[in-house]
Amino acid sequence: MINLNALALRFTHIPENTANTALWILNQxxxxxxxxxxxxxxxxxxxxxxxxxxxxxAPLIGVAAALSLGQSATKGASHVQxxxxxxxxxxxxxxxxxxxLCMDRMMAGIASGITPEELLGIAVxxxxxxVSLCARIAENGAELIGNGDHILTHCNTGGLATAGSxxxxxxxxxxxxxxxxxxxxxxxxxPLLQGARLTTxxxxxxxxxxxxxxxxxxxxxxxxxxxQKIIVGCDRIAANGDFANKIGTYGLAVMARYHRMxxxxxxxxxxxxWACINGDRIPIEQRNASEVSGLEGVFGRVxxxxxxxxxxxxAFDVTPAELVSRWILDCGVFAGNDFQAGRVRQSMPQSxxxx
Ligand code: MRU
Numbered sequence: 001m002i003n004l005n006a007l008a009l010r011f012t013h014i015p016e017n018t019a020n021t022a023l024w025i026l027n028q029x030x031x032x033x034x035x036x037x038x039x040x041x042x043x044x045x046x047x048x049x050x051x052x053x054x055x056x057x058a059p060l061i062g063v064a065a066a067l068s069l070g071q072s073a074t075k076g077a078s079h080v081q082x083x084x085x086x087x088x089x090x091x092x093x094x095x096x097x098x099x100x101l102c103m104d105r106m107m108a109g110i111a112s113g114i115t116p117e118e119l120l121g122i123a124v125x126x127x128x129x130x131v132s133l134c135a136r137i138a139e140n141g142a143e144l145i146g147n148g149d150h151i152l153t154h155c156n157t158g159g160l161a162t163a164g165s166x167x168x169x170x171x172x173x174x175x176x177x178x179x180x181x182x183x184x185x186x187x188x189x190x191p192l193l194q195g196a197r198l199t200t201x202x203x204x205x206x207x208x209x210x211x212x213x214x215x216x217x218x219x220x221x222x223x224x225x226x227x228q229k230i231i232v233g234c235d236r237i238a239a240n241g242d243f244a245n246k247i248g249t250y251g252l253a254v255m256a257r258y259h260r261m262x263x264x265x266x267x268x269x270x271x272x273x274w275a276c277i278n279g280d281r282i283p284i285e286q287r288n289a290s291e292v293s294g295l296e297g298v299f300g301r302v303x304x305x306x307x308x309x310x311x312x313x314x315a316f317d318v319t320p321a322e323l324v325s326r327w328i329l330d331c332g333v334f335a336g337n338d339f340q341a342g343r344v345r346q347s348m349p350q351s352x353x354x355x
Contacts, residue, residue, distance in 0.1 A: 004127050007159030011067050015117055021071050025055045028160060032201040043072050043085040050092040057161020058235040058271055062102035063127045065089040069106050070120030082110050094283040095244050095316045096235040097273045102126050127163045133268035134164030136330035141171030141266050147180045150227045152218060154187040155246035156198035157233030167233040167266040176208045184210040185227050189246060191291040215248050222259040230256050234267040241321030241339040242279025247314055253323035266328040269348050279318035287313045
């Protein structure tokens with residue numbers, strides 16, 4: 001019997017009894033106003049959920065896609081169908097490399113002719129691995145958080161975005177568990193408000209003190225020294241340490257440098273892309289204009305721009321390595337010269353270095 005529980009994903013499976021396989025996701029597009037669990041029966045339902053950000057966050061979309069594919073295999077999908085489904089899942093969102101890594105591992109399993117239960121086993125391993133990667137990131141990063149720190153974060157990088165306790169938010173959570181007195185400033189994170197809708201929801205549940213701000217207040221807070229450090233997550237780290245994260249991250253890094261403030265990025269090794277030599281090579285997802293000019297969702301249909309206004313809506317931006325103070329990874333805490341000297345690469349599992 002397999003029973004996996006994350007903050008935003010649940011999976012149960014009884015071998016040889018596919019009727020009892022169930023993959024549920026917490027519909028993140030409705031949070032915090034409604035906690036709705038969706039039963040996803042097919043890979044195409046999972047692709048839809050990933051594209052519409054009902055399930056989101058770099059590590060979680062990879063794990064969710066893998067479980068969906070494993071479920072499809074145990075329900076009797078053919079070899080050809082599984083390959084097609086893996087390719088379609090892999091292409092559901094372009095920036096977070098965890099999705100590609102998880103799909104590549106699943107495809108290697110399919111190609112090697114393993115049984116459906118064994119293929120599902122790879123997905124379960126990816127889930128469990130993410131839980132332990134989050135725990136290690138949290139341990140490593142909490143060392144950098146001091147008693148009394150006021151920390152600014154962006155987007156949502158907690159339990160909702162991973163199978164475990166999160167990346168940047170996992171670090172914050174760990175520091176809080178260690179008894180450090182901290183206060184979190186949460187960027188609302190336009191356009192889809194992952195900070196305002198999701199991070200506040202998590203912090204409130206965890207009982208960690210926080211204050212919500214709009215994105216354009218961050219520089220003002222830094223100038224007033226209301227925050228001492230910034231910590232964010234990542235969707236893809238290039239071989240030179242440049243990284244992509246939710247749009248607005250780059251601006252925070254520039255402001256942090258001006259204000260001489262530490263700027264940390266936290267992520268698992270599964271977010272490293274050694275084939276990508278620098279941030280210019282990271283594909284940036286472009287999303288619908290309606291996310292910027294108006295929204296249909298839990299608030300109903302709201303439009304705030306002149307009808308048919310031209311819109312530019314990149315979902316991510318790239319922060320150059322030179323603006324990063326430390327990379328908090330599961331395998332250690334690194335500085336820029338660790339990338340240059342090959343120390344980050346050496347700390348990776350062997351399988352990652354074959355690229
Ligand atoms: O578009 P989203 O909500 O999936 O974007 C998520 C982010 O940018 C997170 O900061 C990133 O995935 C790190 S999560 C652990």
